[in-house]
Amino acid sequence: MLGSIAELFFWFFWEFLLSFLLYTTGAVVLGVLSFGRIQKPLYFPGVFNSEKRLAKNDFFSVYITGFFFYLVLLTLIIW
Template identity: 65%
Template sequence: MLAASLTELFIWFIWEILLSFVLYTTGAVVIGLVTFGRVQKPLYWPALFHQEKRLAKNDFYAVYMAGFFFYLLLFTLLVYLG
């Protein structure tokens, strides 16, 4: 029981600290590239990123999901080609 709780806490920590920052940054870059720079989303430093995430303003989750779907599409392409 304790091992399961520690594992869940570790996975949450990795997701919150590393993966959410990477997905948001990737989403902001992908949106900028796809729209040829017409739509620009702010890129945050990791310390400021968590503050902005808590506020969830400036359509944060749309950019976050764009990064998620980029990696999902990339993974699908690798599986298809492999």
């Protein structure tokens, strides 16, 4: 029972908070690094989940960009 609650909490945390944060960061980083040539839409948290389901392939590349931004930032902080 406790494992199920922990798994549910992790899923909620990932689905709503981390995915929104990684997507938003990735969209901003892509816009800044390309000097505005690559523009990805920024969504409000309430609209984000419905839009994410419509365009999975486009969202994945922005997620990865946001993830690598935080990975590089963490690496620089540790170094």
